[in-house]
Amino acid sequence: MSKRRHQRFVRRLETEFSAEGKNYRAISSDLSCSGLFIRTNHAFTPGTILDIVIHLPDGTSAMLKGRVCRALKTPVVSLKNGMGIELIERDAHYSRFMRTFTGECEEETAPRAKPETPETIREMPKPAQDEFLIVVCGQCNVKNRVNKSRIASGPLCGKCGRPLVLQA
Secondary structure, three states, X not given: OOOOOOXXXXXXXXXXXXXXXXXXXXXXXXXXXXXXXXXXXXXXXXXXXXXXXXXXXXXOEEEEEEXXXXXXXXXXXXXOOEEEEEEEEEOHHHHHHHHHHHOOOOOOOOOOOOOOOHHHHHOOOOXXXXXXXXXXXXXXXXEEEEEHHHHHHOOEOOOOOOEXXXXX
């Protein structure tokens, strides 16, 4: 069972996001009422607040505010680089767009309960140390750190690109 609150829908849309005074362009995918994934090589650290503009198919733009929940940056081409975003605020355009998939999505999210501070960001749980495995490539003997949740996607060696074989 997924930990997600809402079902995700794969839809690639042009996206602009900004944080820390810098602006970036990317592609968003895996959209839901409460979050999305931004495919980019400019991933920010978890806890970072982003201002996001998604260009919708009907020509309108949705204005969102989100918090980076996870960031993935890897040289492995088969894995998606980017950020998982939890939406803090969304506008009516985004809610209407999501209702075309789900039939449900609140019109606008409630305002943030409290502003982000260094103290609240530090309270975020750290990933468990046992979420990764070290797998040695049978071809080039390089040690690869593989996230346990990604094992089913067929991890590849970071050096030679060959599929990694997990030993029982």
